Amino acid sequence: MKFSDDTDRSSLLLPVHNSTDQTIPSDRTVRLLDTTLRDGEQAPGVSLSPDQKVEIARALERAGVAAIEAGSACTGAGERQAISRVTDLELDARVTSFCRGLEGDVDLALECDVDGVHIVVPSSDRHVEEKVGTSREDNLETTAELVEYAKAHDLWVEVIGEDGSRADLDYLEQLAETSLDAGAERFCFADTVGHTGPERTHEAVSRLAAYGPVSAHTHDDLGLGVTNALAAVAAGADLVHCTVNGLGERAGNVALEEVAIALSHVYDVDTLELEELYDLAQIVSRATGVQLPPNKAVIGENAFTHESGIHTDGTLKDDKMYEPYAPETVGRERRLALGKHTGRAGVAATLEEHGVDAEPDEIAEIATRVTELGDRGRRVTDADLLAVAEDVTGDDRERVVELLDLTATSGGAVPTASIRLEVDGEERVASGTGSGPVDAAVSAVREALGSAADAELESYHVDAVTGGTDAVVTVEVTMMRNDRSVTVARSEADITRASVEAMVDALDRLLATDEKPLAPADD
Numbered sequence: 001m002k003f004s005d006d007t008d009r010s011s012l013l014l015p016v017h018n019s020t021d022q023t024i025p026s027d028r029t030v031r032l033l034d035t036t037l038r039d040g041e042q043a044p045g046v047s048l049s050p051d052q053k054v055e056i057a058r059a060l061e062r063a064g065v066a067a068i069e070a071g072s073a074c075t076g077a078g079e080r081q082a083i084s085r086v087t088d089l090e091l092d093a094r095v096t097s098f099c100r101g102l103e104g105d106v107d108l109a110l111e112c113d114v115d116g117v118h119i120v121v122p123s124s125d126r127h128v129e130e131k132v133g134t135s136r137e138d139n140l141e142t143t144a145e146l147v148e149y150a151k152a153h154d155l156w157v158e159v160i161g162e163d164g165s166r167a168d169l170d171y172l173e174q175l176a177e178t179s180l181d182a183g184a185e186r187f188c189f190a191d192t193v194g195h196t197g198p199e200r201t202h203e204a205v206s207r208l209a210a211y212g213p214v215s216a217h218t219h220d221d222l223g224l225g226v227t228n229a230l231a232a233v234a235a236g237a238d239l240v241h242c243t244v245n246g247l248g249e250r251a252g253n254v255a256l257e258e259v260a261i262a263l264s265h266v267y268d269v270d271t272l273e274l275e276e277l278y279d280l281a282q283i284v285s286r287a288t289g290v291q292l293p294p295n296k297a298v299i300g301e302n303a304f305t306h307e308s309g310i311h312t313d314g315t316l317k318d319d320k321m322y323e324p325y326a327p328e329t330v331g332r333e334r335r336l337a338l339g340k341h342t343g344r345a346g347v348a349a350t351l352e353e354h355g356v357d358a359e360p361d362e363i364a365e366i367a368t369r370v371t372e373l374g375d376r377g378r379r380v381t382d383a384d385l386l387a388v389a390e391d392v393t394g395d396d397r398e399r400v401v402e403l404l405d406l407t408a409t410s411g412g413a414v415p416t417a418s419i420r421l422e423v424d425g426e427e428r429v430a431s432g433t434g435s436g437p438v439d440a441a442v443s444a445v446r447e448a449l450g451s452a453a454d455a456e457l458e459s460y461h462v463d464a465v466t467g468g469t470d471a472v473v474t475v476e477v478t479m480m481r482n483d484r485s486v487t488v489a490r491s492e493a494d495i496t497r498a499s500v501e502a503m504v505d506a507l508d509r510l511l512a513t514d515e516k517p518l519a520p521a522d523d
């Protein structure tokens with residue numbers, strides 16, 4: 001068990017479909033094969049450099065996946081170099097390559113020194129006849145020959161019957177039997193186009209498992225990726241192919257983090273070091289440029305964030321009230337957000353975090369005003385709340401840091417910016433350079449503040465509020481100092497100004513509570 005809780009799992013264990021033998025007992029051994037570096041990379045627009053593959057492979061190893069499909073050696077020299085970089089890491093996880101049903105593909109995989117190969121052969125008539133242009137009989141024969149070839153080269157072999165969910169099940173069984181008889185370690189049931197449901201998956205995998213070890217490769221085109229993966233496991237599959245953040249062809253593959261948490265939470269079956277999942281998700285998101293959807297299970301920004309008053313109040317009374325499991329389980333933290341649905345409990349808790357005292361009637365008034373701000377379609381930030389609170393309580397405060405002037409230039413060799421700030425009543429001027437004007441302006445701010453600018457930039461988001469090149473952009477930054485974080489949003493047509501104003505306001509809020517916040521800039 002990676003987490004202990006008081007979940008009564010018997011209440012979660014509904015049979016996959018009306019039969020009690022179709023559940024997953026907690027003593028089942030299930031392992032996960034990650035194919036982010038192969039199927040995940042097949043997502044349109046995604047291409048990972050060798051360094052990025054290495055970084056992701058290391059993170060997958062920390063998470064404890066059993067196998068990493070590092071790519072398709074047949075794709076080209078660059079891909080082979082990337083796969084070789086992963087095999088060079090000598091990870092505990094088995095490192096494999098995709099191969100078509102071609103001897104040449106196996107040879108290319110061998111060049112990368114992989115531990116194993118997935119020999120992918122057609123299994124539905126559409127794939128056998130129309131795509132590869134062979135026959136069922138010849139396909140069985142070449143599959144057996146290829147498995148023997150790969151085994152003769154000491155490779156671990158998994159045969160994947162591509163489009164298995166649309167194949168004639170009798171033929172799929174023959175393909176599995178032929179593969180395993182020829183020496184393959186396992187056969188994989190592939191729902192290549194994500195078109196099937198749990199019943200068909202269960203039936204197919206049960207039949208295939210009678211011949212030997214079975215894996216499952218499910219896609220999410222119908223939103224059934226996890227359901228089908230679990231149905232496959234219930235039917236006897238002991239290796240599940242997944243990708244981080246569910247990246248992959250079309251609607252993607254089944255998400256690694258979703259399979260891992262579902263097996264753990266519902267069935268008490270351990271597969272991974274769950275607390276590594278969020279870090280892994282962020283590494284993959286940064287490398288691929290595919291943002292994490294806010295409402296995604298486990299890894300989405302909102303997965304452990306509570307805005308509505310009833311939920312916030314309930315969560316503050318008992319943190320399990322509106323969460324299936326603790327966020328720390330998957331390496332995350334709980335957050336309270338402010339908005340249209342905020343109630344008094346959420347306001348009081350957030351004010352307390354910022355060290356602001358308010359009477360119950362003032363908290364009620366602040367909550368009403370926060371709802372009104374939210375009514376205007378806006379996300380309400382910490383800075384908004386603190387401004388409302390100051391207005392309601394009449395507690396005026398002196399600004400610690402204020403932006404007086406900003407100039408930024410880009411387009412030349414080195415983007416530069418100069419800044420004029422008022423800091424504790426004294427004017428400070430500084431300049432900076434950076435990768436772009438925003439970066440240059442931010443280094444100028446840090447230069448002007450000296451050691452007081454030790455706050456970390458936790459997140460930085462830009463949204464275009466209107467379309468066109470004259471769009472107003474909203475920049476939202478979250479900055480953290482001494483375990484306290486503040487979120488500020490600013491909307492401007494000028495992205496550099498919006499970024500600097502948001503950052504300066506956040507620093508101002510963070511520094512305001514310090515006894516003696518600011519040393520001279522040259523300290």
Ligand SMILES: CC(=O)SCCNC(=O)CCNC(=O)[C@H](O)C(C)(C)COP(=O)(O)OP(=O)(O)OC[C@H]1O[C@@H](n2cnc3c(N)ncnc32)[C@H](O)[C@@H]1OP(=O)(O)O
Nearest residue numbers: 042072074075076100101102120121122131132162192249
């Ligand atoms: C469901 C999946 O995810 S399958 C994996 C998808 N992955 C990829 O496509 C990897 C990236 N692809 C590539 O780098 C290239 O497509 C290559 C190197 C594999 C092939 O490139 P090309 O030689 O230019 O072929 P092209 O991409 O046009 O067509 C694919 C060929 O593979 C053949 N093929 C497809 N699947 C199989 C298979 N399981 N076994 C044997 N041959 C196959 C096709 O029949 C076609 O051959 P043909 O040209 O003789 O008709």
Ligand SMILES: CC(C)C(=O)C(=O)O
Nearest residue numbers: 120160162190192217
């Ligand atoms: C190569 C196979 C496993 C695949 O990606 C699929 O069937 O979706």
